[in-house]
Amino acid sequence: TRIRCTKKMQENKKCGGNISRESVHRAQSLAASILNISKTDLDEILDVENDEETEQMKMEYESDKEWLGYLQKLLEGQFPFASYLMDAVLEKLNEQKKLAEEYSSLMKRA
Secondary structure, rough: HHHHHHHHHHHHHHOOOOOOOOHHHHHHHHHHHHOOHHHHHHHHHHHHHHHHHHHHHHHHHHHHHHHHHHHHHHHHOOOHHHHHHHHHHHHHHHHHHHHHHHHHHHHOOO
């Protein structure tokens, strides 16, 4: 999910400078007509997705903050902290590997 959010933000950055408000308005109007819903309903649908993404990003930020706090405790702890630090880093590396595999499988589907 973090990969999807990052990819979406990158796409928005790429297109952001080239897309005018008028183009966005036309695209939204077309989408509303295709879906046979009002523009207001479409706006609500789009806002809910953004709120969910924002909430998820906040949760991920808090999780990262907790992890950094955990590392800080390890570093401030007793001298032989290397093994604990190594365990924590290995845990993060395994998490990254899992995310990379998920990203790879998503890219194969697309």
